[in-house]
Amino acid sequence: MADLFRAALAIAIKDIRVEGRSRTALISAVTFAALVLVIFNFARDPGALPKSALAPSVLWITFTFAAVIALNRSFALEKENAALDGLLLAPVSRSAVFLGKYLANLAFVFVVLAVTLPLFVLFFDVGFEGGLPGILAAAVLATLGFVAVGTVFAAITVRTRFADLMLPLLLFPFLMPPVTWAVQITTRLLSGRPVGEILGWLRLLALYDVVFVTLSLLLFPLLMDE
């Protein structure tokens, strides 16, 4: 077990170091998030729709769509110079490869979140009041689940034609439940509702995480065998 996590951590650190040198994917994802926020602002008729009515949806759509861009890179790099073969030849289990990729992707997506959230506050003039911990909890729980699915799907789509298009096509239906619940949570917290009202949604997010992280751990190794 300790070996598994050590190997996973090594793979995650490798990914983060590689990204740290070029920062291409991360900068693209973060810029994409900023651009989407700006476009949303201009796509709204200020007279007809108050910012606050649209804010929760804007936050979640921007964040998850930018996250998909970050996920696309997770196996794209491994394709160059057949690096994936090297990774698979390494004496570590396939589950360790999944966990390593998963951890690295989580790190990237949390960076995207860390940029999106302040920009969102800035552009949409939102006051979180006491709702910030709840929104962060929703963000963390939603991310744990959809990034697991995204990691598996990125491993699949990287070996297809049109990989960058295929990932969103497959992943978006899986974003629908967590995004819906996260929007519900955010809407309630932004309008000052008590925390008790969001516990049910948080539990659903946790259930989604348990199901899909387990499934990803089980099925990812099957993708890689030759």
Place this chain on the structure above:
Amino acid sequence: MTTLAKRGLAITAVGLLALAAVYVLALAYTPIERAQGLPQKIFYIHVPAAWCALLSFSLVGIASILYLWLRDPRLDLFAESAANVGLAFSLVMLTTGPLWGKPVWGTWWTWDARLTFTLFLFFLFVGYRALRSAVQDPGERARFSAVLGIFGLLLVPFVHLTVYLFRTLHPQPIVLKPSAPSLPGEMLRALLASLGAYTILMAGLLMTRYALARDEREERDAG
């Protein structure tokens, strides 16, 4: 053409004949519903199509699980055929629904629970097909699509839960529910006949599709 393909076509023909009989039964020998009028007749197409779409979707999921377990390429072909047939039936469901919705609900589309749910099934089918066409190696294609099929199968309860937590406009179940079916005898007869005809049609299409895909693969392997 192999025996299986011929048998599939024969069953498809029986299904089509049964369907024609159902139309006669539903249009001529079933009373017109008082509140909805003639548009209610769409019900005899829409509900069985939805049933077949859901059934195909479950078949894709089950065949995917079995494929990853047994690694029999026939299961992969079966999953592919079920997805194709399911896509066709979900298209029937998604076109007949709005045709009924406009006169009865006054709107083509509404974000009702069951509509949203079936729309997501449709998207999953489309994604599954797109993935299959984008992978060239047959072994990889089978493994990748089986994994997607299983993920899809597990997503279904979550989508279901999500859409039901929102309010639903859709008519409630009238046959498969704890109490007795709440449909007048003649309408129930037409619905059950239509469900039977559609299921035969689906079995025929599935068999034909599977047999053709298998022959195609054998030919390619031989050539």
